[in-house]
Amino acid sequence: MKLLVLNGPNINMLGIREPGIYGTQTFADLLSLIEDTAKEYCIHIEQYQSNHEGDLVDKIQAAYGKFNGIVINPAAYTHTSVAILDALKAVGIPAVEVHISNVDVRESFRQISYAGLYCEKTIKGQGLDGYRQAIAYLVEKYA
Ligand code: CA2
Numbered sequence: 001m002k003l004l005v006l007n008g009p010n011i012n013m014l015g016i017r018e019p020g021i022y023g024t025q026t027f028a029d030l031l032s033l034i035e036d037t038a039k040e041y042c043i044h045i046e047q048y049q050s051n052h053e054g055d056l057v058d059k060i061q062a063a064y065g066k067f068n069g070i071v072i073n074p075a076a077y078t079h080t081s082v083a084i085l086d087a088l089k090a091v092g093i094p095a096v097e098v099h100i101s102n103v104d105v106r107e108s109f110r111q112i113s114y115a116g117l118y119c120e121k122t123i124k125g126q127g128l129d130g131y132r133q134a135i136a137y138l139v140e141k142y143a
Pocket of ligand 1: 009010015016073074078100101102103
């Protein structure tokens with residue numbers, strides 16, 4: 001099984017500021033968690049982070065025919081990007097949306113998720129463990 005883990009803008013800054021919202025773990029910690037989870041399930045996981053919407057769209061398009069599942073935290077693009085939603089729809093790969101924070105109890109502009117309109121599951125407010133849960137869900141359902 002091959003999964004693609006995608007992270008949007010500023011996720012690479014985790015642990016640097018706003019620990020009350022995003023915790024104290026860093027982006028390097030997230031990459032380790034993803035690697036460890038891949039080993040645990042004996043699957044291949046590629047991860048990609050970008051601050052640029054079009055790069056994320058390109059990566060989703062390139063996943064067509066190559067990956068069995070996508071875990072995506074589009075970060076701020078969650079709340080704005082119809083382009084990411086359309087790319088997910090275009091490739092038709094099963095996807096799970098992850099948010100480190102509980103967006104439901106934050107500002108009203110974080111209540112809309114375009115990617116979430118496609119994703120079959122959304123995990124929010126679980127910290128970095130949300131990524132492990134999303135990977136586990138896809139493995140259990142599609143491996
Ligand atoms: O909770 C999440 O995972 C988010 O997707 C994180 C995004 C935010 O725009 C979404 O509404 C919810 C922000 C990514 C990280 O932003 C940082 C801000 C300050 C310090 C470090 C990271």
